[in-house]
Amino acid sequence: MAQVVIANRLRDGIVVFLGTNHTWVEQLQDCTPSESKEDGQRLMDISQEAADQQEIVDPNLIEVEKRGQTWHAIKMREEMRAKGPTVREDLGKQAGN
Amino acid sequence: MARLRKDFTVPLLKNGKITEDAFTRVTGETDFPSTGALIVDLTSWQEHRSELLGRADPIGIELAAGESPSEIADDLGNLSLVALDFPAFSDGRAFSSARLLRERYHFKGEVRAVGDVLLEQLHFMSRVGFDSFVLDSEDPVQEWLIAQDDLNLWYQPTEDGRITVRQKRRG
């Protein structure tokens, strides 16, 4: 099961995912999933450091899977965060804003 | 952000000034030193009341969050201090206890806050009757001043005597 770190950026609250080289990306598709439990812990360590540096808040490891070419969160709740509200498709990441 | 501490190695802030702490906290013990001001817990007080009253030096009682001031109401005349514990900053029971001590039982001694408290709560604490705090801070006086500066208008009358908005409106 692949995992990624999801968090909110401190300054604007926007949902972000941990990408490569300690960067935080806004789209789930741009993140770098881990394939092992140990790797997941390593990502969380990096995230905790970012939280300590006032970059992000509330980092969590979530499960994702690839359907076709795109990554999806397993849980409804996290999929909602990765896309935006289903009742306002003009808002959030699904709308590119 | 300062937190209040139970180990009394950090300075005592009383009425906004750093003050020498005359008391030794001996809660959870039954073997009391023969001299010196002491703070004991409620159980020790109840079990060793006459022995403690026989001492010449000041006595204070520390109440845990669930212990009501009504339990020591009759003894307040013998006490120099009541310490009220905040087991967590979110546990606000001691705010009521402090008001009862001051307003219901007219306790004139020191009311001290101990435990886990946010700096942002000091303002409320000073309004309900606390007059001493043990601040874990590099500059407790400065922290105290910041907290006092947050607000200078109050809607609620308490025994601290600050003029409320309703009184101001009456002129």
Next chain:
Amino acid sequence: MYQYDEYDQDFVEQRARQFSRQVERRISGELTEDQFKPLRLMNGLYLQLHAYMLRINVPYGCLSSAQMRKLGHVARLYDKSYGHLTTRQNMQLNWIRLTDMPQILLELASVEMHGIQSSGNCIRNITADEYAGVAADEVEDPRIYCEFLRQWSSLHPEFSFLPRKFKFAVTGSPNDRAAVKAHDIGLRLYRNDQGEVGFEVFVGGGLGRTPFIGKLIRDFLPTEHLLSYCEAILRVYNQLGRRDNKYKARIKVLVHETGEEAFRELVEKEWEAIRDGTLSLPEEDVALIRARFAPPKYEDLEDDTPSLESQRAENPGFNDWMDQQLAEHKQAGYTIVNISCTPIGKPPGDISSEQMESVADLAETYSFGEMRVTHNQNLVFTDVRKKDLFSLWQDLVKVELATPNHGLISDTICCPGLDYCALANARSIPLAEKISTAFADQERQKEIGEIYINMSGCINACGHHHVGNIGILGVDKKNTELYQLMLGGSAKEDASLGKILGPGFDEDGVVTAIEKLIDIYLDLRKDGETFLETHRRLGDGPFKERLYSAPS
């Protein structure tokens, strides 16, 4: 309506500056998230699924045109050009940046608004009858006492760290539009046999995980003792309320576990010690506040407005709207107008910046610049001249705020649900949209008559599902949304709690199930019964039997 004096204004500005300093200290790292979280919550700032959410208080639902215009401006400049009206008569903005908060709070303070105590374990925004001060059936204006409660509860030094949140609702009418029995403290003003005005005091109502109807702990409280009595209740609760389990920490559990009689004795004993103290409300203080709620300068009008008849006859849409949206005003020639923010197929309670600015303008033209937010997530114009109704309706049509569904099946109450809320387990807005779409036909809605459908996306019950005539609770069952139905709840003076009817349904299934329940009701009702009346007469039995046995 009440306007701040120099003290109220200074208070809110001081608080805005304090929070601005706290935001700076958070961004600089001086405060950790653990330390900052309680501070931001005390100012109404949550971290939700997509971003920060700011809950802005609308004290007892009263809103001026200037305030509404400012909300529209703030939503456009700092959010995504819309807001959401809540069941506590507040407004929420869903996409707030932390770094904008100092500026937002200053903007809000400039029109006497803020988010103080819209979250946290403290006394929350006081809610009231949305027709307060103007309703024909009102005994006395509850806003005067709401305002005393608002001031007394603002940064209360003793009651800002209660076991759990604490909600007041106040009504001055025998017809309860404020759900007073579903609140921690519910107050109903009335006149006793001696002609004196006082409160019935209900304590320990509430929804959530453990729903209770409030218990009447004092049948007559003279108004001068309002604050001391509430202080006594809060002091008992602050000392004895459970702090070991957040799901058992509300006052309703304390009242239940202590027993109604024993709890009453505790309160009365505490009250005896403080009742004649500094919290008493002498008539001169009440008069000062009452003067701030002086009625607007009504014109001397005939109540009969003949022009309306021909306008109704020529405009079926206006006729429908007139049938549903009005309520009786105490002043001849004037009427209360309900403005639906729950249009067919759209999220209940959402309102765009453009609509906010439009209603602000319209309220100035038609309602002395004042409006209300209702706990049904709609708006009210309090003082409309009857002869202006046709013109007002035409203006509302232009901004899509003329849906004629007040009290009808498509006028649902709905929490934000999993589309926005970090606590939710299931979505609720899509369901509300599907239900209102399924029942869009106006004739069918009128045939069904008065009915309240309330839905929540989790057990915390922000959508008041227990007190809906039909309540819907969304749950997460193995990562799919499942909806449970309950029947027979009411939030009015005849308050009651619905019970779960049977196995739950998926999203489409629940819409079909509600259509079946309505068909069953229409089949079983006797002359003019509402859905609730039919259910009270027959119980769950025939509904359950026919719903679950019918071939689908």
